[in-house]
């Protein structure tokens with residue numbers, strides 16, 4: 001049996017919702033830090049893991065050459081919620097679910113010449129700000145919901161990027177947007193990585209490509225389904241989804257390489273495979 005481990009945030013719904021696993025493949029789901037650990041321990045063979053863990057473990061892992069969770073500019077679901085200006089951050093709570101976004105936050109703080117204390121703590125942004133943190137890092141679906149709670153409502157004529165970033169003493173800083181301002185590149189949050197010793201069967205890759213083509217082709221339906229589940233307006237979820245870059249294209253690789261150079265300058269060379277049919 002070949003084992004897959006899926007981080008099942010809404011941002012991968014256009015790839016995973018319609019995926020029909022071929023015979024001989026099964027899948028479990030979990031949050032990024034769980035799936036990162038499961039891949040490295042050999043509990044699963046392939047997973048859409050945190051890009052930073054792929055970079056740090058490039059000697060053991062390879063990534064599919066044409067799959068990513070990347071974005072150019074705002075991502076909406078990787079946010080620092082803060083009650084003081086960015087420059088005045090002193091004590092920041094980090095979600096235990098994330099690896100890449102924590103590393104991205106560290107890079108962005110360092111580039112700003114800041115070194116607040118960073119502590120793992122679970123809870124909503126509101127709860128943690130009330131508990132005395134002046135910044136709270138949140139990712140995934142709950143971060144998207146909390147982002148909308150601060151910046152919404154969205155009217156028919158407003159663009160999502162033009163929404164105000166402050167309300168009730170809380171500012172939201174979108175980390176992918178800040179990365180774009182710093183580098184001009186997309187940011188790659190996740191890649192589909194496998195242990196080099198356990199490459200995926202061709203049928204699984206084929207099924208993933210078919211599922212992605214179908215999901216992106218039916219984005220309105222995917223967005224409707226998830227908007228209901230998340231309790232968010234359909235337009236918000238639709239924009240959230242079509243904003244992602246799912247194909248690890250040349251600009252995404254530039255962003256990934258730049259992040260790798262900043263976060264782990266001595267990392268082993270990144271390996272991509274197996275080759276696409278026809279390569």
Ligand SMILES: C=C(O[C@@H]1C=C(C(=O)O)C=C[C@H]1O)C(=O)O
Pocket residue numbers: 007009011032033048049050051069075077078097098099100101102139140141189190
């Ligand atoms: C864009 C996101 O990216 C996720 C963030 C991850 C991390 O911070 O380690 C891991 C996988 C990604 O799918 C998100 O959670 O909203």
